[in-house]
Amino acid sequence: MAKSIDVKDLDIYYGDFLAVQGVNVHIKARSVTAFIGPSGCGKSTVLRSLNRMHEVIPGARVEGKVVVDGQSLYGAGVDPVAVRRQIGMVFQRPNPFPTMSIYENVLAGNRLNARKLKKPEADTIVEKSLRGANLWNEVKDRLAKPGMGLSGGQQQRLCIARAIAVEPEVLLMDEPCSALDPISTAAVEDLIHELKSDYTIVIVTHNMQQAARVSDDTGFFNLKAVGEPGHLVEFNPTTKVFSNPDESATEAYISGRFG
Amino acid sequence: MTHTEIAAPQEMAIRAGQLPRAATLLTVVFAVAIGGVAGMLLGSGFAVMVLLAWLVFLVSLTAWSTAVEGRRKATDRLVNALVWSTFAVAMMPLLSLLYTVIVKGGPVLTPSFLQSDMTGFASLGQGGGIYHAIMGTIMVTAIAAIIAIPVGLFTAIYLVEYSAGSRLAKVITFLVDVMTGIPSIVAGLFALSLFIVLTGDPLPRLGLGGGVALSLLMIPTVVRSVEEMLKLVPDDLREASYALGVPKWRTIVKVVLPTAVAGIVTGITLAIARVAGETAPLLLICGTFPEANWNPFSGAVQTLPVYIYSSLNGTTDAKYGDIWTDRVWGAALVLIIIVMALNLIARIIGNIFAPKTGR
Numbered sequence: 001m002a003k004s005i006d007v008k009d010l011d012i013y014y015g016d017f018l019a020v021q022g023v024n025v026h027i028k029a030r031s032v033t034a035f036i037g038p039s040g041c042g043k044s045t046v047l048r049s050l051n052r053m054h055e056v057i058p059g060a061r062v063e064g065k066v067v068v069d070g071q072s073l074y075g076a077g078v079d080p081v082a083v084r085r086q087i088g089m090v091f092q093r094p095n096p097f098p099t100m101s102i103y104e105n106v107l108a109g110n111r112l113n114a115r116k117l118k119k120p121e122a123d124t125i126v127e128k129s130l131r132g133a134n135l136w137n138e139v140k141d142r143l144a145k146p147g148m149g150l151s152g153g154q155q156q157r158l159c160i161a162r163a164i165a166v167e168p169e170v171l172l173m174d175e176p177c178s179a180l181d182p183i184s185t186a187a188v189e190d191l192i193h194e195l196k197s198d199y200t201i202v203i204v205t206h207n208m209q210q211a212a213r214v215s216d217d218t219g220f221f222n223l224k225a226v227g228e229p230g231h232l233v234e235f236n237p238t239t240k241v242f243s244n245p246d247e248s249a250t251e252a253y254i255s256g257r258f259g
Numbered sequence: 260m261t262h263t264e265i266a267a268p269q270e271m272a273i274r275a276g277q278l279p280r281a282a283t284l285l286t287v288v289f290a291v292a293i294g295g296v297a298g299m300l301l302g303s304g305f306a307v308m309v310l311l312a313w314l315v316f317l318v319s320l321t322a323w324s325t326a327v328e329g330r331r332k333a334t335d336r337l338v339n340a341l342v343w344s345t346f347a348v349a350m351m352p353l354l355s356l357l358y359t360v361i362v363k364g365g366p367v368l369t370p371s372f373l374q375s376d377m378t379g380f381a382s383l384g385q386g387g388g389i390y391h392a393i394m395g396t397i398m399v400t401a402i403a404a405i406i407a408i409p410v411g412l413f414t415a416i417y418l419v420e421y422s423a424g425s426r427l428a429k430v431i432t433f434l435v436d437v438m439t440g441i442p443s444i445v446a447g448l449f450a451l452s453l454f455i456v457l458t459g460d461p462l463p464r465l466g467l468g469g470g471v472a473l474s475l476l477m478i479p480t481v482v483r484s485v486e487e488m489l490k491l492v493p494d495d496l497r498e499a500s501y502a503l504g505v506p507k508w509r510t511i512v513k514v515v516l517p518t519a520v521a522g523i524v525t526g527i528t529l530a531i532a533r534v535a536g537e538t539a540p541l542l543l544i545c546g547t548f549p550e551a552n553w554n555p556f557s558g559a560v561q562t563l564p565v566y567i568y569s570s571l572n573g574t575t576d577a578k579y580g581d582i583w584t585d586r587v588w589g590a591a592l593v594l595i596i597i598v599m600a601l602n603l604i605a606r607i608i609g610n611i612f613a614p615k616t617g618r
Contacts, residue, residue, distance in 0.1 A: 058424070081501075081504055081505070084501060084502055084503065088503070091495065095493070095496055111513075113503075
């Protein structure tokens with residue numbers, strides 16, 4: 001079910017402010033693609049434009065093309081809501097719905113879209129998603145408890161379970177581990193490895209070791225200069241980016257000699 | 260400074276003088292004694308004594324603390340004393356009011372007082388009750404709530420979720436602020452003139468009019484409180500919902516409103532409590548009536564605040580003044596009980612609906 005994504009000449013604006021310019025990327029299906037780069041260079045902005053979450057912010061807009069499986073996401077007549085059902089997202093901070101139990105949180109994508117589920121069917125989805133997110137064994141005895149009662153790492157895995165419960169084609173992850181401790185981070189990274197066989201995953205991370213560990217391809221974003229828009233400096237297989245990058249700027253960033 | 264110099268054994272200056280734990284109490288006793296004696300010597304009244312004692316307390320506590328503890332703690336004690344004094348000043352009228360109303364109104368509240376109306380009792384020196392006024396207040400307030408809650412709720416939802424800082428939103432916010440300041444008698448006049456136009460009656464008396472007038476007073480409060488509550492819902496949750504492919508309206512209904520429901524219900528209940536005690540607009544449009552009138556579309560409706568007001572006129576009656584005084588206190592106590600009960604309900608509902616974080 002996984003799909004590939006082609007990004008062509010993508011310019012992303014916040015009002016009149018051009019945040020990211022001229023991004024061209026081919027994201028392969030059933031692979032993990034990592035976006036790295038310094039803060040404020042537009043990694044998350046690009047990620048959010050891949051499932052039309054960017055335009056949720058007032059005044060934000062996009063020029064250029066994002067093509068998923070031959071269909072342009074920004075073409076005429078495309079419903080952003082339908083796009084988001086196909087392309088799921090996990091955020092930087094775990095954000096389970098505070099009014100819902102663990103069980104309801106996993107089913108949120110289905111329930112909120114008013115899909116009628118029979119009890120056994122719902123149970124199956126919940127167990128499958130929680131197992132998929134490596135959380136089942138920890139929460140199976142307290143599914144009716146509030147999702148907010150879990151630890152930060154468990155909450156984040158709950159959010160991942162919630163995202164995969166609607167069986168999206170693509171999973172976008174915006175710094176999913178930045179609020180987590182190393183053990184929870186390892187759990188999420190293991191999970192990314194497992195999810196790769198079913199989903200196309202794009203992950204934004206500040207942690208270069210993480211990018212090197214989990215991703216197949218890596219894109220390095222940077223600002224052209226202070227006050228200039230961000231752009232994609234280099235996009236190559238991860239092994240190449242971390243051993244022999246094409247651009248000297250990439251090497252400088254990865255080796256810590258930045259700026 | 261190098262590390263070897265720091266190594267010299269020297270005690271850190273972390274000790275300071277401290278007043279005994281009973282210092283405040285001792286100072287109070289001292290101040291009351293001084294104030295009382297000075298007041299008696301001057302031959303002044305109780306109020307002056309209290310004022311003197313208060314000043315003596317502030318000065319002596321600050322001076323003592325400065326001498327023993329230093330300036331920072333003395334300032335702390337002074338400000339602390341000032342804050343507590345203002346709190347006491349704010350609470351005194353409230354407690355005095357509650358005490359008076361309970362003492363005078365309590366004995367009046369018999370089952371028959373609550374269950375009978377004023378039919379035929381108006382000019383008698385006994386009997387009568389406020390059943391009709393309680394029911395009128397409930398009916399008129401309910402009508403106001405039915406009008407004001409949807410209007411206020413949807414306005415707030417528009418302002419927070421849809422307007423995105425547009426010009427229209429700014430105009431609405433401004434008008435809501437203006438509405439908050441409308442004197443209640445003006446709202447009553449509006450309802451009166453509206454129903455003069457609608458019914459053609461030169462002096463319309465109907466419960467619906469009272470509801471309209473009260474809803475005018477309620478809407479701005481509801482809009483404001485709901486708006487604040489919706490703003491408190493983190494954008495993270497809206498984004499989480501959008502990212503699951505949930506349309507905006509379902510996000511609002513299923514995620515935003517449930518998350519904020521505790522605060523919303525509390526705000527609405529407090530708004531209801533606020534208008535339940537309004538008198539002026541109801542005096543204009545509802546009038547008085549000796550028995551319960553369940554038809555909001557025609558005829559005067561008795562309400563508690565107006566009942567209190569009109570009963571006051573009876574207290575000057577040379578023959579039956581006392582019974583009217585009792586009726587005023589009884590009705591006042593019932594009104595306070597209703598408003599307090601609404602406040603209490605608001606708190607309980609707030610606790611029940613609050614998002615749970617338990618493990």
